[in-house]
Amino acid sequence: MASLLTTFFSHYLLLFLLLIFAIVLPSRCANATQKEFLSSYHTVDVRSLLPSDACSSSKALLEGSDEQRLNLVHQHGPCSPLHRKKNLSHEQILSNDQSRVDWLHQRISSSTSKQQDKLLDSLGSATIPARSGNSLSTGNYIVSIGIGTPKRDFSVVFDTGSDVTWIQCKPCVSHCYPQQDPLFDPLQSSTYANISCKSPYCSQRRCSGSGCLYSVQYGDGSYTVGFYAQDTLTLTPSNVIPNFRFGCGENNSGLFGLAAGLLGLGRAMTSLVSQSYQMYGGVFSYCIPPSASSMGYLSFGSSSAMTNVKYTPMLAKPNTPSFYYLNLVAISVGGQQLSIPPSVFSTAGTIIDSGTVITRLPPDAYSALRTAFKQNMAGYKSAPGGSLLDTCYDFTGNKSITIPTVELHFDGSVTAKMDASGILYFISISQACLAFAGNNDTNRMAILGNTQQRTFNVVYDVSKKMIGFSPGGC
Template sequence: MAPATRRAPLSRGPGSCLLAAALALAVLASPARLGASAAADGSSGAPDWHVVSVSSLLPSAVCTAVGARASNSSSLSVVHRHGPCSPLLARAGGAPSHAEILDRDQDRVDSIHRRSSAAVHTARASKGVSLPARTGVSLGTGNYIVSVGLGTPRRDFSVVFDTGSDLSWVQCRPCNGCYEQQDPLFDPAQSSTYAAVPCGDPQCRGLDSWTCASSGSRCRYEVVYGDQSQTDGNLVRDTLALGPSDALQGFVFGCGDDDSGLFGRADGLVGLGRNRVSLASQAAARYGAGFSYCLPSSPSAAGYLSLGGAAPSNAQFTAMVARGDTPSFYYLNLVGIKVAGRTVRVPEAVFRAPGTVIDSGTVITRLPETAYRALRGAFARFMRKYKRAPAMSILDTCYDFTGYTTVQIPSVALVFSGGATVSLDFNGVLYVPKVSQACLAFASNGDDTSIGILGNTQQKTFAVVYDVANQKIGFAAKACT
């Protein structure tokens, strides 16, 4: 169950005295401490504090998913790859530690920064061909997965979905070198709708990296991710099943036959980037140019991924920004931050100069150094009653809630161009490895020149709407249930 969000006094167990409670109420009710801020659904007078039971801070070890879905037929259930609802977890040797998740999250951020700054120009020899050192961003460990069907008859596969990638792929038979995955490999010989993509096809020549033995031969692709994970294989077409009764004919994807790296036990990947080979682009003619997803509040719950469909009525929109140097990424303009309803003093130019990319695969939101220091300072001023805890990897503002039955956390809202104000769910404010170490779920880029990244922790519980047709991105609160 999602934590309650309301104004209420903080309690510290049965030993709390009446005088302390009265003082807490007086302080929290003070106009200097509490202001009115717009909620993500546009309502006015929304609370500026999250009051949360400490016992609810840690996720359940039991899957409580009830199959949250959007209303249209192309909707897929989304679960966290390391949570109890994941089909990958049981045989994967357990989930990585929080430190491992955050360290690999930094690897992904570094990879995005390299691509956005056009710093990747080196080449390496790969199977006798000179190719870019990295043609995809690091996958990280905070990804979400969906189940899709491929081929005729349909076979289901558990794949990571990623807005920072374009080419979708699965591992295929025959395989020269495949990592161990959850399900049996896709067998093209068993599908009546399978076809190889020839080298002259525009989908082949639109890839970042492709090779051909001759003009009429099969198109070979290679994707090398920022962490040096790699997939090589044939570019192919087949039927992609979406949901229980809908399918996309002639879907172009990679049939990997030489793959290695940090893919866990996922069967492959579905790319939702802006390149024409991505699922979002290929599906646009049928479902409309756009997609949406809702990431659940907890790894023990489920959200959805949906192609096309109408946006929720409570969605707030901001402009989708395109950049020529990284055309696959989705950018938006973050222009401000509020803490407990009060605007944090950061010049808008600090956000606009580097820009901000929204990414489903980055866990923790990264801000320019100036903006992060201002956010951290404002947040810490409202958290003085709590004991500080040691830093956790990239997270340097942590608190010890040991001994408390409830805690009261100031709200954090992100303000985007056009006035969209997104008041984060509590799970988007704190990252909680354990009760004694609950950390502000933001990190610094270390400078003011690297692009900001809106990570998936801050996107939880919102329907995030990518309206490509109208070049805008929307956020609708409380959309997963």
């Protein structure tokens, strides 16, 4: 009898366990499948990716605000203090972006010293024709800084690919492009001084009877020429840098989007990063907002916001010491790593640049990315592309869309998972394109542009030679 009861209960227990497994396991598998799907795809409201006429600040930005931060805004968006009567078209934006990329590639492959000598010879004359070059006028972001005593506020483009900070100054000897802020007048600042020809800061520069000269020329022919000077730089009320060396431009040409000049955040000795090293230890960070209608930040020095940052080595090359190099080693789409030989990335090298709009990849890497993205987007209607962006979609009639994740993998086991706003470039609801492009030469360096950097807290630590990423910065 006991044996029969034992057998009965054993069978009953077995059936009970099988029933539990039949209920629980499919549920767990479904949850696992759902989590895998959510981690490999973005489902977003189409309207959230379209431009807006209203300026907004994200919750993350408001919660993380402090006195160290400068507001960072798209210079043509509703948050910008610059008010253009007419913004450039997307065709112009992308064309100008290519001009900047060509300039960056040129800086690596050749010297620009002869062009700069010609520019320096032009100061005090009108020998340089006014040009409509505008490689810095679009796709870039601006901050407000103070120059002089008493300080005057100026909206300037922030640029990790340039070193010399400069603003337009009175008197404009032969030409100044239109800007919104009044020109800086050195005579109105009690702390302004031209740097003398005998100064060690002028050892690599040209001189005139009035002092040290500087010149910068960009890839499309736009330029700035003037006196190398020093004055008080005010970033925030609690962040003031005396004797900051900058270019006081008296001969300038280019459509710089009504900005007064440029804030150079490169690695050379003339950059703000180097000049403020004693104050901030070579550390700065920024967050590029998800759209032109929202705000990000630029911050100097270490902060509590850097606790969750994952770092990859910051590299350098002797012939281009200004640029921030890093090792891109792989790309994933929809959670699947693409079959791209590591040599594809190592041959070209990679820099991160705040002024480039669209990320450029080696031809083979871009081809693999495009193929995988198209496969994942097969359910959407395709749209015509352009000269730069060739993988586009028509989302007319879609309230929400589901797009595959794109992840960039860097040396040091660092993965940067793009925000949805960093994957597609919206020209219109009927033409949204994959925001990547391929270089036309396998030897040309890859460039991580500002679209793919959106919403990341991007940290540069020059002293430790590291570049870091953490999501949800703004």
